[in-house]
Amino acid sequence: MDDEPLPKAVRRGLADEVADRVRDAVFAGRFPPGAPLREVELAESLGVSRGAVREGLARLQREGLIRTGWHRPTTVVAATAADVEEVYRVRAALDRLAAVTALRRATPRDLDELDRLVDEMAAELAAGAGVPRLLALDMAFHDRIYRAAGNGRLTAAWQAVRSQVFLFQLQRVSLARGQYRALVVAEHRELARLLRAGGDEHHLDRLAAEHVDTARRSLLALLPDPDGTDPAGTDTAGTDPDGTDPDGTGPDGTDPEGTTAAG
Amino acid sequence: MDDEPLPKAVRRGLADEVADRVRDAVFAGRFPPGAPLREVELAESLGVSRGAVREGLARLQREGLIRTGWHRPTTVVAATAADVEEVYRVRAALDRLAAVTALRRATPRDLDELDRLVDEMAAELAAGAGVPRLLALDMAFHDRIYRAAGNGRLTAAWQAVRSQVFLFQLQRVSLARGQYRALVVAEHRELARLLRAGGDEHHLDRLAAEHVDTARRSLLALLPDPDGTDPAGTDTAGTDPDGTDPDGTGPDGTDPEGTTAAG
DNA sequence: CCATGTCCGAATGTTGACATCAGGTCGTGC
DNA sequence: GCACGACCTGATGTCAACATTCGGACATGG
Numbered sequence: 001m002d003d004e005p006l007p008k009a010v011r012r013g014l015a016d017e018v019a020d021r022v023r024d025a026v027f028a029g030r031f032p033p034g035a036p037l038r039e040v041e042l043a044e045s046l047g048v049s050r051g052a053v054r055e056g057l058a059r060l061q062r063e064g065l066i067r068t069g070w071h072r073p074t075t076v077v078a079a080t081a082a083d084v085e086e087v088y089r090v091r092a093a094l095d096r097l098a099a100v101t102a103l104r105r106a107t108p109r110d111l112d113e114l115d116r117l118v119d120e121m122a123a124e125l126a127a128g129a130g131v132p133r134l135l136a137l138d139m140a141f142h143d144r145i146y147r148a149a150g151n152g153r154l155t156a157a158w159q160a161v162r163s164q165v166f167l168f169q170l171q172r173v174s175l176a177r178g179q180y181r182a183l184v185v186a187e188h189r190e191l192a193r194l195l196r197a198g199g200d201e202h203h204l205d206r207l208a209a210e211h212v213d214t215a216r217r218s219l220l221a222l223l224p225d226p227d228g229t230d231p232a233g234t235d236t237a238g239t240d241p242d243g244t245d246p247d248g249t250g251p252d253g254t255d256p257e258g259t260t261a262a263g
Numbered sequence: 264m265d266d267e268p269l270p271k272a273v274r275r276g277l278a279d280e281v282a283d284r285v286r287d288a289v290f291a292g293r294f295p296p297g298a299p300l301r302e303v304e305l306a307e308s309l310g311v312s313r314g315a316v317r318e319g320l321a322r323l324q325r326e327g328l329i330r331t332g333w334h335r336p337t338t339v340v341a342a343t344a345a346d347v348e349e350v351y352r353v354r355a356a357l358d359r360l361a362a363v364t365a366l367r368r369a370t371p372r373d374l375d376e377l378d379r380l381v382d383e384m385a386a387e388l389a390a391g392a393g394v395p396r397l398l399a400l401d402m403a404f405h406d407r408i409y410r411a412a413g414n415g416r417l418t419a420a421w422q423a424v425r426s427q428v429f430l431f432q433l434q435r436v437s438l439a440r441g442q443y444r445a446l447v448v449a450e451h452r453e454l455a456r457l458l459r460a461g462g463d464e465h466h467l468d469r470l471a472a473e474h475v476d477t478a479r480r481s482l483l484a485l486l487p488d489p490d491g492t493d494p495a496g497t498d499t500a501g502t503d504p505d506g507t508d509p510d511g512t513g514p515d516g517t518d519p520e521g522t523t524a525a526g
Numbered sequence: 527c528c529a530t531g532t533c534c535g536a537a538t539g540t541t542g543a544c545a546t547c548a549g550g551t552c553g554t555g556c
Numbered sequence: 557g558c559a560c561g562a563c564c565t566g567a568t569g570t571c572a573a574c575a576t577t578c579g580g581a582c583a584t585g586g
Contacts, residue, residue, distance in 0.1 A: 011333040049571045062325055070274040071538050071577045086416045097356040153349045157420050312541045334547045334568050
């Protein structure tokens, strides 16, 4: 008996389908950073109407994977140091909350799944698996933590940066060095251990923060340094300062199974 | 001599207009919690096509203000204790990051504006202003902090919960008691002071968390105790992981550019 | 040669109509 | 009387066509 026997057979619309296809295409490098995603082209290519494409793109915009403007073609985001800084800072805040919350709410099933993912990660690593495969497992691991936390809004916020995290890691294949790969696996194993231990909230919180920080620094090391160690003022154009950016469309709250794939 | 002399004259689409109108209507109580928002009705009422309405509703869904399903009418969210818990926990995580980041990036103009908002808040309070007015100022205050932080993704995440925070506070007019009102103003003044001082990051982080927690508890106190939401959850986490308590969420939110209405 | 005004292509923004689906109601058989 | 199935209504999902706007190229005047 599963806690959730049936994954609830959700009726997806075309927009979701379009979003998934385009997202995978972006991850696969079909559309490099800065490349335009024209609605008509995608509509023809996918065999659907522009409306569906439009809605799907709006969803991807919500995920921060693409940017658009008034009467301007949407383009794939290009990862600058400022972007990485922004995304990972937000991710750290969310991850910490997710970990601490999961500490109190994780079910035995959640804990088992986390261990299984870490084991699989280690196995794949030993087998010399490619970066996308390891990244997918990495993502699945964190997705599970968010799911265990059981906070819909938190999960939604995570999904708003998740694709960017994946894309950035994929573009800059920072996992290339074996040393770092092993470290990542070790960090995940430690996270799973602390969650199972169920005790030290402070320790877990700190580990979650450090885990993200490790990834952030390893990515920033590969990017042109805009300014000092402490990036201030890297506001830049990417996002709008006023905060009222025109984005996307409605989220669907909960999406349990990771959609990204890219395996 | 503004830092940004011209507010950039953004070209808004119909979807944004629709979203603003509907949001204001919801805040004004035109659509009570649970009420259906039918696309055709709104289309006729606003004099636009269903497409525009659809896109606008998608935006509101992203803000968590409405919920929808496959071929089911969208409805206004009803604030349960679990919802408040979720929203405020996420908000606390975001607010903490925003405050700490703003500590390093806030410009003198930002600081002046924060002080001005607090003063105005105090003045309105003394003048016996209504709850919506105080809430709007409260929101503007926090919006300014997010803006000062200069992290677009963080701001986007904030906007995904901002409307809910506003709605919850508005529905349960927890600010009714004069005592609490005064406390809120004092907390804001302290936040502004710490930001201007520019020093103690730890202290600021903790204050931001407490500020949100105060609001969270005051709201939960007014809601029926759901049982299941979470055993340890509501009060919870008394321990602070980083020395600062990980959760907690905050109270008000508002929107800067006066869209919210009610005022 | 630089600055200004105008035109054109292309993409998005917007629209109204058609197809599909969920929920409730009624009717039927046991 | 109860369970099951078909039907109908109303809503959203989807589509193809029209209107608006951006960006650049071209021509023009100083």
